[in-house]
Every structure is written in structure tokens, then in C-alpha cells.
Amino acid sequence: MAFLVRSPRPPHKLLRDRRGNVAVFLSLALLPIIGFGGAAIDFGMMGVYRAKLQAAADRGAIQAGRELRLAQMGKASVVATIAKTYAAAALAGTSKLLENVAVESSLLNNNAAVKVSVTATYKPMMLRSFGLQPTLLAATATATSAGFPVCALALDPKAPRAIYGETQAQISAQFCAVHANSKDKDAIYSQGSARMTAGAICSGGGVKGKFTPTPISDCPPVSDPLASRPPPAVGPCIRVNEVVSGGTATLSPGNYCGGLKVTNGARVTLSPGEYVISGGPLTVDGGSSFTTNGAGIYLTGVAAAFTFGQDTTINLTAPTSGPMAGLLIYEDRNAPAGQVHRIRSDNAPTMLGTIYLPKNQLYVETNKEVSKASAFTIIVANSIFVTKATNLVLNSDYRSSSVPVPGGLNPGYSYLSH
Incomplete structure (x- = not known):
């Protein structure tokens, strides 16, 4: 029987076959x-x-x-x-x-x-x-x-330019905050040489213009701080279509039906109390002066808007007690839309208290400083418009005055501290 036997590979060939070793290495x-x-x-x-x-x-x-x-x-x-x-x-x-x-x-x-x-x-x-x-x-x-207490609040949730400045107008609110609830991309807007300086500037939407400091956008809304404040009682008319032309007069609280006009250089003082201007405007013009010391003005009905003319002198101080405590001017929440309130006076050094205009717009159109002599001024309006060479000064020295400040105006602004 024969057997086939393979001869082993030569040793020199075994040494040369390193392919498997290389793969392992x-x-x-x-x-x-x-x-x-x-x-x-x-x-x-x-x-x-x-x-x-x-x-x-x-x-x-x-x-x-x-x-x-x-x-x-x-x-x-x-x-x-x-x-x-x-x-x-x-x-x-x-x-x-x-x-x-x-x-x-x-x-x-x-x-x-x-x-x-x-x-x-x-x-x-x-x-x-x-x-x-x-x-x-x-x-x-x-x-x-x-953060800073709010001293200018625009309530409208959707309006473009809810707080708006143009020409050379300024808002100076060094130690308080300016806040717009509007979600519009231009909720706070300035153009021309207009500028705004405040402790904080906060917009529910966007901003455009010149501001110090840099505004905060996408801010949550600040609720109307006076939404629960009841209006003063509206009694029977004590005057109808009242006009004070020239001379000096001291008026008494009550309901001025058809409005009140102060003109022709008249010098009018409102005694302390509540004044209702119903169904007509409050107008001060013709070089007149208008002074309140502890008087609050409630505007209600059609055409119940105020205008302070350019050549007038305006000094207003809100009541310290009663239904109008802390309020200079209070617009009826059910007022017709489209009414405009105007401060045009070039001599309005004192507006001590809160101006509350929840339904309509405030225009400030002067060539001078407004409310600079006031310990504090707060504006809560549907929207706020400043123009010409106005410098709307919003002081916030609350402790130096006995005039009360509305609650709900200190929401604070958050910052990371990690």
C-alpha cells in the first residue's frame, strides 16, 4: 500500500511568511x-x-x-x-x-x-x-x-410704538423703569435724535432706537396696577360748560358737566378733593396757570380728555387720601377709544403723583422739561408719545413725599447670578 506524504516546507520559507503576524501587530x-x-x-x-x-x-x-x-x-x-x-x-x-x-x-x-x-x-x-x-x-x-420700580407703563398688549419718541424728545427716568407690555416688534421705538435713559427699559416685544441701558426684550407684561381701583363717585352737576376767563379763581370739588376751560391768563387753583370732568374736555390755554394741591381729576364720558397748552403754567399735586389718593388724573376705563390727552406746556415743573390713562394715548409735546421738580411722577397709559424737544423727567424719590404710590409697579428684572 502506498502512502502520499507531503514534505514539510523548507525552514527558509517558514521564516519569510509573516503576513499573519503583521495583521496581529x-x-x-x-x-x-x-x-x-x-x-x-x-x-x-x-x-x-x-x-x-x-x-x-x-x-x-x-x-x-x-x-x-x-x-x-x-x-x-x-x-x-x-x-x-x-x-x-x-x-x-x-x-x-x-x-x-x-x-x-x-x-x-x-x-x-x-x-x-x-x-x-x-x-x-x-x-x-x-x-x-x-x-x-x-x-x-x-x-x-x-430692579427698579416702573414709572412709565404702556398697557396696550399689541400696539406698535406703544412708547414712542421722535425729533429731539427725551424720557429721563434714571432710577426707575420704562416698560411696554406690547408684543409688537417695535413696541418701544425712537427716531431722529430722540432718546431714552432709564434705570431699566423693558419691552414685551422688540425695540428700536437710542436707549440707555440696552433694553430687555420679550418681557412678561406688568398688570395694570390700578385695575382694581374704583373710580370716585359721579354726583350731580355743580357746573355746566364752565369757563374761567382771566382773573383768579379757586374752584370747589364736584362734577363739571360738559368740561372745564381755563383761558385768557386765568389763574385757577383746585381746592383739595375729587373733581369729575364729564362729557367734555379739560382745557388750559391762553397763558393761564392751573394748580392743584391735593386734588384728583376724574375724566369720564365722550370728549373727556385734557390739554395743557404751550404757554401755560401747570403745577399738580395728587391727594394723599380718599378715592383719588395718589392720582393726579384718572381716565374712565370705559372711555371711548381714540381720545388723546396732551401736555404741551413749556412750564409744567410739578406733576407729583400718578397719571392713569388706561384707555387712550398720552402725548407730551413741549420744548422744555416736564415734571422735573416733582418728587416722583408715574405714568400708566394705553400708550405714550413724546415729541418736539420734550424732556419728560420721571423722578422716583417716593420717600420724600406723602403722596402714595400705586402697588404692583415693582416687578423687578431678573439676572443670572450662578
Whole structure:
């Protein structure tokens, strides 16, 4: 029987066949390269996602911080919900590499600050095969509410140019805030050489123009601080179509039906109390002077708007008590739309108190400073328009006067403090 036996390969050929060895060596050499590359990718991605978590925490905190006044009114749960909603929205669409995303919020410092914490687990892409376990990522942000009381508030929620300046007009509100509720892209707007300086400037929509400091946009609305203030009683007419022409006169409280006109250089003083101007305008012109010291004026009915002419002298001080306490002028909330109130006086140094015009627009059209001598002046109007060379000075020295300030005008403006 014959057997076929292969002879072994010559030794010199065995030494030359290294192809398998090379493949093994290359594989071993690539392992650390792959590991380092994978580490770079995964640690880089962790940095990216930490930044995303921080941005989400920041957004939740700043938005909730703008609503801290709700917490101070006993609505802490609303603020917490706002924080979580905005933070979660900022993470919407985040890669599936994050798991167990959680958002928590808490109120600090007697509801004067809000803290937002965001956590998530990162699943490694490359280093999972090398035993790297999912990694916990975390970010926190704290927003504090601190700011200026509002001294100019435009209530209209939609109007373009709800607060508007043109020509050389100025609004000077160094230690208080100017706020427009409107969501319009030009809610606060100035053109020409007009400018605005305030402790804070806040728009529910957008801004355009010259402002100091840089305005805050997308601000939550400030509720009408006088919405619950009842109007004074409207009694029977004590005067009808009253005109004071020349001379000196001191008028008594009551209902001036058909309006009141002060003209021809008259010097008129209103005794303390409540004055109702019904069914007609309040007009001061012709070089006249008009003074109140503890008198409040309520405007109601068709054509019940006020105009202070250019060559007049205006000095107004609000009552310290009674239904018109703190209010210089109060427009009926049911007044017809389209009525315009005008301050044109070049000599109106004192307007101590609050001008409340919830339904219509205030025009300030002078060539001089307005209300500069007042301890404080607050304007709450549907919209506010300043033009010509007006310098509307809104002081806020509340402690130096016994005239009360309406509540609800200190919402605060939030800033990150993490």
C-alpha cells in the first residue's frame, strides 16, 4: 500500500511568511489609537451636552426670574412650572445620547431668587466597548430678581410704538423703569435724535432706537396696577360748560358737566378733593396757570380728555387720601377709544403723583422739561408719545413725599447670578 506524504516546507520559507503576524501587530497597534480617538469624541460630546444643559438651566432660570413677583404673591408653583417648561423646551430634540433628563427648580431668599437644576445621563458612543459607563451630567443656574420700580407703563398688549419718541424728545427716568407690555416688534421705538435713559427699559416685544441701558426684550407684561381701583363717585352737576376767563379763581370739588376751560391768563387753583370732568374736555390755554394741591381729576364720558397748552403754567399735586389718593388724573376705563390727552406746556415743573390713562394715548409735546421738580411722577397709559424737544423727567424719590404710590409697579428684572 502506498502512502502520499507531503514534505514539510523548507525552514527558509517558514521564516519569510509573516503576513499573519503583521495583521496581529497592526490590530494591537490600532487599539490605543482607536481608544484615544474614541475618548476624544466621547469627552468632546460630553462637553457639548454639558453646555446644552447649562443653556437650558439658564433659560429656565431667567424666564422664571422674570415672574418671581408671582411667587411673592403666593403663586410659587406657577414660577416652578415656568422654570421647568422653559428649561425642558431648550432641550427639545436633544440627541438620544442623553437619558434620564430631569429638571428641578426651587425658590431661594424668601422668593427673591429661583434656582434651576438640569441633569442627564450621557451614553458613550465609542468608549462603551472599553467599559466606560454612562456618565451623569449636571448644570445649575440661579436668577435673582432685583430692579427698579416702573414709572412709565404702556398697557396696550399689541400696539406698535406703544412708547414712542421722535425729533429731539427725551424720557429721563434714571432710577426707575420704562416698560411696554406690547408684543409688537417695535413696541418701544425712537427716531431722529430722540432718546431714552432709564434705570431699566423693558419691552414685551422688540425695540428700536437710542436707549440707555440696552433694553430687555420679550418681557412678561406688568398688570395694570390700578385695575382694581374704583373710580370716585359721579354726583350731580355743580357746573355746566364752565369757563374761567382771566382773573383768579379757586374752584370747589364736584362734577363739571360738559368740561372745564381755563383761558385768557386765568389763574385757577383746585381746592383739595375729587373733581369729575364729564362729557367734555379739560382745557388750559391762553397763558393761564392751573394748580392743584391735593386734588384728583376724574375724566369720564365722550370728549373727556385734557390739554395743557404751550404757554401755560401747570403745577399738580395728587391727594394723599380718599378715592383719588395718589392720582393726579384718572381716565374712565370705559372711555371711548381714540381720545388723546396732551401736555404741551413749556412750564409744567410739578406733576407729583400718578397719571392713569388706561384707555387712550398720552402725548407730551413741549420744548422744555416736564415734571422735573416733582418728587416722583408715574405714568400708566394705553400708550405714550413724546415729541418736539420734550424732556419728560420721571423722578422716583417716593420717600420724600406723602403722596402714595400705586402697588404692583415693582416687578423687578431678573439676572443670572450662578
